[in-house]
Amino acid sequence: MLCIFAISNIANSQIKALTDNGREVLLLANGTWKYSEVSSGQNPISMDSLKTNKDKFIKISQATFLVKSKNFNVGIFINPAKWIFETHKDNEKTPEYKFSLKSGEGYAMMVTEKTQVDLENMRQIALVNAQKASLDVKETDAEYRVVNNIKILCLKFEGTIKGIKFVYFGYYFSNSNGTVQLISYSSRQYFESIQKDLENFLNGIVEIEK
Numbered sequence: 001m002l003c004i005f006a007i008s009n010i011a012n013s014q015i016k017a018l019t020d021n022g023r024e025v026l027l028l029a030n031g032t033w034k035y036s037e038v039s040s041g042q043n044p045i046s047m048d049s050l051k052t053n054k055d056k057f058i059k060i061s062q063a064t065f066l067v068k069s070k071n072f073n074v075g076i077f078i079n080p081a082k083w084i085f086e087t088h089k090d091n092e093k094t095p096e097y098k099f100s101l102k103s104g105e106g107y108a109m110m111v112t113e114k115t116q117v118d119l120e121n122m123r124q125i126a127l128v129n130a131q132k133a134s135l136d137v138k139e140t141d142a143e144y145r146v147v148n149n150i151k152i153l154c155l156k157f158e159g160t161i162k163g164i165k166f167v168y169f170g171y172y173f174s175n176s177n178g179t180v181q182l183i184s185y186s187s188r189q190y191f192e193s194i195q196k197d198l199e200n201f202l203n204g205i206v207e208i209e210k
Contacts, residue, residue, distance in 0.1 A: 050153075052144040059148060063204045067097055071112040072178030077204035082197060083108075099201070105190040106198055111181040119144075119153045122172045126155055126181070130168065134159030147171065150207050158188065167191040171202045180205070 063077035067085055078085065078099065085099045095109035117125070123142065130137040137159030145152045153172040158165065169191075170183035182205055184198040191198075 050142055050144055052146070053154070055145075057145050057147040057152075057203050059204045059206070060200050063200070066206075067110070068208065069096060069110065069112045069178075069180065071096065071114050072175075072180075073208045073210050074112070074173065074175075074178070074180045075206055075208050076110065076182060076201075077206060078201065079204075083201060099184075101194060101197060103194070103197075106184065106186050106194045108182065108184040108198070108201055111183070112178060113180075114178045116176055117174050117179045119151075119172060119174060122153055122174065122179070122181075123155060126157070126170070126172065130157050130159060134161050134166070136160050145171075147203055148206050150205070152205070165189070169195075169198055169202070171205055173205065173207075175207065177210075 059077045060079065062079040062081065065080045066075050066077050068075040082102055083099050084102060085097050087097055088095060095111045097110040099108040099110075101107070123139075127137075127139060137157055139155060140158050141154075141156035143154050145154045150173060155168075155170055155172065157168040159168075160166070165188040166185055167188050168183055168185045170181060172182075173180050182202055184201055186194060186198070
């Protein structure tokens with residue numbers, strides 16, 4: 001699976017996309033977006049309008065193995081009984097790690113950069129890159145979460161790739177040392193049945209003290 005959310009390869013031209021409520025936006029090369037003329041009479045949704053989920057999100061006790069980023073001070077605790085992982089190949093730059101659910105049908109990737117990116121911009125960047133892989137992609141959920149005491153942007157996208165409907169469910173975090181996109185995904189057919197495993201995986205994200 002291609003790393004469709006890598007933040008380092010933004011297109012140089014404008015791309016049209018649809019929001020979850022069917023409004024058309026133009027995705028710009030600088031990572032920002034604006035509503036197209038047909039939607040210009042409506043104000044864009046501000047990041048400030050995103051709510052923070054009040055639930056408690058912490059790593060599960062079974063997540064005992066820490067996979068550390070080599071790019072900056074972040075890592076993820078995984079349950080080794082459920083997940084396997086591998087680093088990127090020599091001819092690849094991203095993602096830094098790929099993960100697979102041992103039971104099948106569930107996957108994840110850790111995309112890291114040494115550059116800090118504001119969470120306000122990350123939402124737009126994620127949509128831009130998702131649009132490259134799936135013309136009908138749309139954001140279906142967005143909120144802030146506090147996971148293991150760090151503020152996370154949580155995004156969910158749905159789209160079609162090569163005739164298969166996919167769901168992407170990811171956590172996005174950035175500090176002065178870098179940025180991580182921790183993205184889990186599955187076909188829509190299997191997503192609901194493994195959603196808890198995917199969320200438990202994402203909740204293993206931690207900021208490591210240097």
